[in-house]
Amino acid sequence: MLDTSAITGESVPREVEPGNEILSGTINKNGLLTVEVTKEFGDSTVSKILELVQNANSKKAPTEQFITKFSRYYTPVVVFVALAMAIIPPLVVSGATFSDWIYRALVFLVVSCPCALVISIPLGFFGGIGGAAKSGILVKGSNYLEAINNVDTIVFDKTGTLTKGVFKVTKIYTLDRESEENLLEYAAFAESYSNHPIAISILKAYGKEINKSEIENYDEISGHGIKVSVKGKRILAGNKKLMAKENITYDVVDETGTVVHVAIDGKYAGYIVISDEIKDDAQKAVRELKGIGVKKLVMLTGDSKLVGEAIGRQLGLDEVYAELLPDQKVEKLEQLEKQKKTKGKLLFVGDGINDAPVLARADVGVRF
Structure with a gap:
């Protein structure tokens, strides 16, 4: 299991096996890995993320580049013209005095740089x-404040932006013979020796002290789950691969999140769903943004397509793009910018290190 949150922004660890590609910047959560380095x-x-951030400013809108270049030449030209007005006429025009032309040069400077605009704006x-x-x-600056007024497309990150980024038990399903409390208790005992985020979520939901002297024959099967004896009962807690390995018929679950199946004494007992929660005000924010005229609301996420689309449907977003790495998020953002039919600005909202290139590339970046 690898913690990829620094790269993809997703808190749920990714499972890897021999032959899989591993991204630099990820953290090994359990087990021993031998990794072959394939790139300089x-x-x-991580190096690409840094490069994307550094090069983002070179891809700003043409209008912004033109204004920056124009202001670089305008000011010295005006100053030199004013100096010429103050010095040349008294030298070449008979009867002209320095006092008159210096006054006229100052008037020219004031006219060419309107005080009302320079001060009030x-x-x-x-x-x-x-x-x-x-x-x-x-x-960060007044140009960003002005750009917000013309935003017509808003792109969101998912984890930590639209969702809380904290995984917890959101559903417990049991067969008739077991109560939810009993199922959670058995799962908590099974996960009590693990430091996996999913195990921690189950232990937190259980919320009681675990007497580890009641645990026997603890066996963690890599990539599958845990086999253990608790209070004289044989408990299996893990994914569907563990159920299949032990020849236990299990329910096919179509839920948003990570599913932990539980079997007791060789019989399927139910499952527990651990997932991220949508922020309490996310739906209200989406609704109000549409109400003030934002034309398109999009979500970019490194999470799975199933999870991303489910969150998008709940919030009423226009488009969802999932399973994206940081450089792919930048590419998708640039595609969205090209697809715009108006001259409105594109705003990106994110919270993680992995969002830095997209935040820098967008017309306006909002970071929590």
Whole structure:
């Protein structure tokens, strides 16, 4: 099991086996791995993320690049013209005085740089930035504040942005002979020696002290689950591969999240679903964004297609793209930008290190 959260943003560990590709920057959660290095450091995932962030500014909108270039030449031209007005006429025009032409040069400087615009517009932006700061929102600059006014496409990350990013037991299903409490208890005893995030979620949901002296014949089967004897009963807790390996007929589950099947004394007892939860205000936020005229709401996630599409349906998003790495998120963002039919801005909302390239590439990046 590998923790890929720093790269994909997803908290659920990924299962790997011989022959699978492993991304640099992931953390081994259990077991011993022998890994063959197949790429130079410059081609590694982490190195690509850094390169994407550094190059993002070069791909900003053409209008922004034009304004930056224009302002670089405009100011010195105006200053030199004003100097010429102050110096040349008194030297070449009879009767002209320096006092008159210096005054006219100053007038020209004022006209070419309108005070009303120069003073009032920055003050307006400072007021907006200050008001946002009081609500706990930090705006990096006035250009981002102005861009927000023209946003017509918003792209979200999933974990930690639309969902809480904390995995917990969300459903317990049992057959008639077992209560939910008993099933959870047996699963908690089985998982008591594991430091896997799924095991921790089950132990937290159980919430009681576990007497480990009641546990016997503990056997963790890599990639499958756990076999153990608890209070004289033989418990199996794991994925569908464990059930198939032990020839136990199990229910096919179509749930959003990770499913832990439980069997007691060779008979299927039920299952426990561990999944991420949608944030309490996520649906309200999506609804209100559509209400103020945002035309397209999209989600990009490194999570599985099944989970991503289920979250998208619950929230009412327009499009969902799943199983994406950081560089693939940037590519998808650029595709979405090309698909826009208006001149509106594209805003990306994310929270993880893996979102840094997309945050930098978007017209406006919002980070929690």
